[in-house]
Every structure is written in structure tokens, then in C-alpha cells.
Amino acid sequence: MTRILDGKTVSEHLIADLKKRRAAIQHPMRLGIVLVGENPASLAYVEQKQKVGRSIGIRVDVFQYSTTTSTRALRRAVGTVCRKPHMCGVIVQLPLPQHVNTQSVLNAILPHLDVDVLSATSLGRMYTGTLPILPPTIASINALLEHYAIPTAGKTIAIVGYGRLVGKPATLFFAQKKATVLVIQSNTKDAPSLIQTADIIITGTGKPGTIQKEMIKKGATLLDAGFSYHNNTTTGDIHKDAYQNASFYSPVPGGIGALTVAYLFDNMLTLYAHSHPKTQ
Numbered sequence: 640m641t642r643i644l645d646g647k648t649v650s651e652h653l654i655a656d657l658k659k660r661r662a663a664i665q666h667p668m669r670l671g672i673v674l675v676g677e678n679p680a681s682l683a684y685v686e687q688k689q690k691v692g693r694s695i696g697i698r699v700d701v702f703q704y705s706t707t708t709s710t711r712a713l714r715r716a717v718g719t720v721c722r723k724p725h726m727c728g729v730i731v732q733l734p735l736p737q738h739v740n741t742q743s744v745l746n747a748i749l750p751h752l753d754v755d756v757l758s759a760t761s762l763g764r765m766y767t768g769t770l771p772i773l774p775p776t777i778a779s780i781n782a783l784l785e786h787y788a789i790p791t792a793g794k795t796i797a798i799v800g801y802g803r804l805v806g807k808p809a810t811l812f813f814a815q816k817k818a819t820v821l822v823i824q825s826n827t828k829d830a831p832s833l834i835q836t837a838d839i840i841i842t843g844t845g846k847p848g849t850i851q852k853e854m855i856k857k858g859a860t861l862l863d864a865g866f867s868y869h870n871n872t873t874t875g876d877i878h879k880d881a882y883q884n885a886s887f888y889s890p891v892p893g894g895i896g897a898l899t900v901a902y903l904f905d906n907m908l909t910l911y912a913h914s915h916p917k918t919q
Contacts (some may be wrong), residue, residue, distance in 0.1 A: 641887070642787070642888075643890060643893075644786075644890075644894055645894075646894040649783060649898055650898045654904075657904050661696045662696070670730070672730055673731045673732065674702065674732045675706060675708060676705070680845075681732045683873070684866075685701060691901060697904060698725075702716065708739075713731075713747075714744055721749045721752055727911050728907035729752045729754070730757075742759070745759075754903055754907045756770065756772060757803060757804075772905075775899045775900070776804055776808075776843070776895060777812050778906075780862050782902070783862065789860055791816045791818045792818060793817065795818070796813050797834045797839070798810055798822050798843075799823045799830075799834065799840065799849060804864075805841065806843055835853075838860065839862065840854075844876050847869075847876065850881055851880070852881040852883060858884075861887065861888040862888075862895060863875035
């Protein structure tokens with residue numbers, strides 16, 4: 640029988656814990672979001688973050704800039720946001736316009752505020768095992784696997800897409816978990832056949848229908864971290880027909896995305912605790 644990996648329910652438990660942790664901190668807390676342009680998917684994610692922030696008791700401020708803003712100007716803007724009073728976390732909402740050097744802008748986030756784990760400094764610490772947090776999407780995937788007691792050691796995991804939010808950190812994380820990791824990119828030869836060998840499939844391409852039913856072996860676990868927004872509808876990477884072959888699947892919406900926002904604030908409170916050990 641196919642079971643749903645219910646990220647919404649798991650996130651509700653996490654948010655209840657976050658409220659308790661936030662209540663124990665007797666200081667104002669702000670999350671700053673640097674937003675460039677008005678990408679519908681980005682706006683939808685920003686709204687989710689604002690909603691969860693309100694429920695926890697953390698102020699979420701959006702700093703919006705034109706799509707013509709240069710890399711240098713965005714780096715200055717990120718630095719300014721990082722230094723605003725009571726700022727405890729800063730994110731740059733992706734994607735950025737093509738003319739912008741995305742990694743350069745992300746590197747302007749101060750490490751103790753980097754709740755998305757996207758600056759070079761934070762990534763280096765994650766790769767060396769010295770960072771107390773995980774990227775929110777990876778933390779969410781791991782939480783679902785643990786909650787539903789799905790083992791990864793010794794399993795074959797196909798990671799479809801090699802982007803900075805899902806594919807790259809997932810590859811490292813699950814290799815460290817002693818899984819056999821297959822990285823599927825746009826130029827991978829015979830990709831459907833490789834995907835069909837996987838016990839667990841993790842996708843993050845943002846392209847609807849990337850994974851079709853015939854690519855899924857019977858009993859596989861499907862973790863859809865893709866996110867696209869068309870005609871006021873949120874869509875993942877995995878075609879719904881593919882669920883029939885799965886033992887577990889995460890829906891979109893209601894799966895990984897619901898949990899990712901909660902882990903963003905979990906990271907924020909964890910980093911705050913590490914940088915303010917005597918104020919808890």
C-alpha cells in the first residue's frame with residue numbers, strides 16, 4: 640500500500656516546539672528576506688515564511704529590489720540587512736536574475752545569520768561537519784525519512800537535479816549516510832534506466848513531470864522537493880501517476896515544502912542559541 644509522507648503534520652509538531660523555544664528568548668527577533676523582482680514562486684514562498692514567522696513570534700521583513708539591481712548593489716543590500724537591529728536570520732530568495740552573480744550575493748550573508756546554509760563559509764562548515772544545522776530542504780527530507788522509519792544506509796538513492804538548494808547538499812549528505820548515490824543531471828545518459836534502479840528518488844529540478852511512472856520501480860520512496868507555480872497551482876517534479884508504483888511519496892503541496900519553512904526557523908533559533916549562549 641502506498642503511504643503519504645505527510646510533511647504538514649510533521650511540520651505542525653516542529654512548529655509547536657519552535658514556539659516554546661522562541662518563548663524562552665526574551666529578545667526581539669527578525670528574519671530578513673532579500674527579494675529581487677516578483678517571481679510568483681518566490682512570492683508564494685515568502686508568504687509562507689511570513690505566516691510561519693507570525694505563528695512563532697518572529698518578525699519577518701521583506702526587502703524588495705528591482706530585477707535590474709547589480710551584483711554589487713545586492714551585496715551591499717544584504718550587508719545592510721544583516722546589520723539591522725534584532726536581525727537573527729537573513730535569506731536571499733532564489734532565483735536571482737541571470738545577470739547577477741548569485742554565489743557572490745549569498746556570500747554577503749553573515750555566517751551566524753545564514754539560515755539557508757548557502758554562503759561559501761556555511762557550506763564549507765557543513766562539508767567539514769562543523770555546522771550545527773542543515774540546509775532546510777535537506778533537514779526536511781531527513782526528518783520525513785526518520786519519522787516514517789525509512790532507512791537510507793546501503794540503499795540506492797537517485798538525486799535528480801544538481802542545484803544548490805537540493806541536489807548538491809543532498810548528494811553529500813546521503814553519501815555520508817552510507818547510501819549509494821546516483822546524481823542525475825540534464826546530460827546524464829540513460830537517465831530513466833538509472834532512476835529505475837533507485838530505492839529512493841529525490842528530485843529538485845522545478846520542472847513538472849520530470850519523473851514519470853515508468854521510471855519508478857515498485858516499492859520505491861519518492862521525495863519531491865521540486866516547486867513550480869503555474870496558474871495559481873503549486874506543482875512538483877513527479878507526475879502523480881508515478882505514486883502508484885511507490886511505497887511512500889511526498890505530495891506537492893503538503894510534503895517537503897511545508898516542512899522546509901519550519902526548518903528555516905529551526906535553523907534560525909539554533910544559530911541564535913550558538914551565538915548567544917548566555918541569553919537563553
